[in-house]
Amino acid sequence: MTGGMMLLEILVAALLIIGAAFTLIGSYGLLKLDQPMKRLHAPTKASTLGVGSLLLASMIHAFASGDASLHELLVMAFLFVTAPISGNFIAKVHLHRQRGGKELPPPPEEKTWATYAEQ
Incomplete structure (x- = not known):
């Protein structure tokens, strides 16, 4: 294995680890955050960077x-x-419903696995 190929393999491995970490963080944020505006940033930011990094690793390897x-x-x-x-549309719907007098229902009071528990 030449030095250039080894460097490419290290780059692909680093991109895979970074992509997996961003995707995991985005998925965790989507599950644990309790309000729609908080949940909005997890999949649109972290998961987009994670999947983009995984696809970049695939392109370099190919x-x-x-x-x-x-x-x-x-x-x-x-x-x-x-x-x-899609994140922008979700935010606009949320803001429109708040301004229209129809308040969004509150999150459930029980602390289940799908809500963020502040301590």
Whole structure:
């Protein structure tokens, strides 16, 4: 194995670890945060960076092995365009419902696994 190939493999491994960490943090935030505006940032920010990092690792590995294709690039472009737009729509609906006099229902009082328990 040459030095350049080893460097590419280290880069791919680092991107996989970073992507997995961002995706895990985003998923945990989606489950544990209790209000919609707090929950909004977990999947749109952290998970987008996580999946983008995983796709970048896949593109680098495919390019290094000679099987380069544009599938990963197209998926990444679609993800980076749709995730912020859907997050913006969720935020607008939340703000619209608050201004319209219809207050959102409060989160459940019981401390279950799907709510953030402050201590």
